[in-house]
Amino acid sequence: MNWNAWIPLLVVASSMLPGLIIFNLAEHRIRLRTALNLIGALVKLLLVGWMLWGVYNEHIFETRLALLPNLDIVLRAGPWSLFFVTLSTVLWLITTIYAIGYLEGSPHRSRFFGFFSVCVSATVGVALSGNLITFLLFYELLTLSTYPLVVHRGTEVARRAGQVYLNYTIFGGALLLLGTVWLYTLAGTLEFTPQGFLQTLDEAHHPALIAIFVLLVSGLGVKAALVPFHGWLPQAMVAPAPVSALLHAVAVVKAGVFGIVRVVYDIYGVDFASDLGVTDPLAWLAAITIIYGSLRALYQDDLKRMLAFSTVSQASYITLGVAIASPIATIGGAVHLLHQGLMKITLFFCAGNLAETLGIHMVSEMNGVGRRMPWTMAAFTIGAFGMIGVPPIAGFVSKWYLGLGALEIGKEWVVIVLAGSSLLNAAYFLPILHRVWFQEPTHPWPEERSFGNQETAWALLIPPILTALMALGAGVFATGSFSPLVWAQLIAQREFHQP
């Protein structure tokens, strides 16, 4: 029996099964729940490690189950899918630890962790999908499993935020569904293929293909928070911090961006897409989103809202990288998927720590907080510098490759966008850092919970420090073997731009 054929399915199941069991656990079975979560996360990590090694050595991992006649559910591990799988698996483990600390003593944790696990399964499913219908299936599952997390608190504000979230995502899902079925009736297949499968279609279909591209990218753009589909993201901030971290860094936004990359490279093929003339408008849209998100972030006082607008901006670096269709920029875009994840999750963990420990939600309340919570704020600083693109943190590497790639094919305007965005990033992050480290606290800190000599609970402190170190490491050791950058080069070489 060929075990490799089942590993992708097992990777999805390793979080789905614990999730389904956790739903049925009584509220007070904290140990069993924690054990299930951690075992699932570790098993997934092991399986993903095995697949990484296998894919590097060009082994094939593919699960195929019949769904409709001529349409299968396909889960396949390639370099690009594993990139995303690795990101979500590692961050799931860390976020689970964080969430256990964050939600300690709050009600309905079985429901929370159940949906949390389903959400990660859906993300991994999105990443491993081998064709568009499988992608669609997990993409909708992701929408459905994140909704209960957004409204988890059960307040009126949460309900409204959840409603806004759904209005956007269900609408996006409908566009995606329409595009998918239409594509299927034209092409007769939905299988992701390196360099795409649409070049051979008759030229008479090209207008339809452009319309389908618009449908698919708009549908995905909702989750990817492309302007003008970004409105849900700042609203969804009412969710608990681990959920925000999950939405921004691991699951939802990333699933949308990941899908756009799939559409450009594995359905249309980047050369065919630029022949159709659809990549340039996408690049402009991404550029507008980058600048718009940064501008809006500049004016936010609510810390989490500011981070949300920062995500709107940062997620589009990835789209920009793939849309300008230069091999080097593609590497920059792809690697930013992981870099942005590490940096943004750090920032959200820190924001959660501030809210949970000191009750701080606003930027204006952060004066001098660096002295009260030095470790948390050190992690925050690394994340913020990374976002600005200060070397040697991960964000610099992405921006460097993006800029280099743009210059290579003579799109100087991209460099201007990148520079402008970096300036804006600096303009909203540096004042915060100044407040945090160099200003006196205005009033004494409230003691929400007591942690002895530590600044906050271990479960809240370790995760941001870990992810901050990873973000730093990804930049410092960018050229080391198995670094995200090297893997991104492998992706570009094997999947996106074959010789």
Next chain:
Amino acid sequence: MEVNWGVVLILLPLIGGIACFLYPRLVKILGVLTSFALVLSVAGLGWQIKINDIYRHSVGGWDAPLGIELYADGLSLLMLSATALVGLGISVYSVGYFDREDSSRFWPLWLFLIAALNALFLSADIFNLYVNLELMGLTAVTLAALTGSRDALSGSMRYLLATLLGSLVYLLGVALLYHGFGSMDIGILSVRVESSPVAWVALGLISTGLLLKTALFPLHFWLPAAHANAPAPVSALLSALVVKASFYILFRLWLKIFSPISEGVEMIFGLLGSMAILWGSLQALRQTRLKLLVAYSTVAQIGYLFLSFPLAISGVATAWSATAYLILSHALAKAAMFLAVGNILCFGVHDRIAGLDRVVQRLPLTASAFALAGISIMGLPPSGGFIGKWLLLEAALTKGRWDLVVVIILGGLMAAGYVFKVLGNAFTPSSEPHKSRPVPACMEWASLLLALGAILLGFFVSPVSSLLDMGSPFDISGVRP
């Protein structure tokens, strides 16, 4: 000895119903046992069809023109399975739902209704269909009036008039066909009927009668009141099974007799179906009471069944399988939804949507049942509803019918709107708290399992379609030169 499963399927519930009259103390046990035995019998019939192809049986040994013939192919089997599965769920639910007095009234009627449904799905001639249609209609009306409240009685009265009028008009069409072509057997008629004024008028009468009973827009006026004021298990069986039975007759006669002579009628069906989707969804969005919302959702979902008429292409069964898939998944999902609403009513006495008081926390199983059923109703993957909608969209895009594409997509969006309106309110506390009376476990699980069935349907497309293709019921689908 070969068991004659078709006859068993009709006699078993009849005997069970009579036994319920005779032994009122044992109704619950008798009812559940009968429902369970019916599931096994349908499986037996399915096995028989798989081995021997189409099932035919002449009752009393008299053949078609004179006697009554029973007939079952993949499509009949689909309807029988839906009846048996949903029936089992409703039976289990009813054990907890009715008190002793109501039980003794509910069970005999319910089992007779199942007998009528089974006989209807096994009928091979149009008069026999009429008899069963009438029997089904009358038991259904009585069940809808079971609570005896003023709303229930007035709703049932309207329902009674609609159902009688519908059967009467249908009967007129049957008489015309018999007069014009000298037979009532569907097989014989399918050969003899040709384009002629008699056939057209018969088509008009039969369609109108059945559309009224199926509650297709704008003939749906009786449905919301009747479905929303009945006891929960009755609402479930009315929405899940009874409206499907009259649709089944129309569907069957269309496939076998009318499709070659009905130039243009499919366009009307498509138009009315689209209007039903839009109007029903819009009304569902506007409702403030949960049960009415679910009832209007049925009006909308019935519309989807009619979209495949203009989309069917000769030789391609995609559109027809879409309809079959939607029938089955809607039956499971809508039954689950009504039963879940029944739980909420039982738990908190009222069903105002704005007053849903943290149902997600307090009745998690029921909330999951409603959510899972909602996924299938919205047509989100993975679910039976998704498969049906996918096939429908595929057919519409292949034919270039963009108007229908828009309707299908809009219908899905609006369904998401009303399902999540309920779910969102179920997360929050409300100003008028629920009283919280206990809900029996069998009621919660019955609704959850039915909803899970609708979801699982999305994973087993090939077994279901191979079941459906037995005896190739869609072979002459929309054949037109």
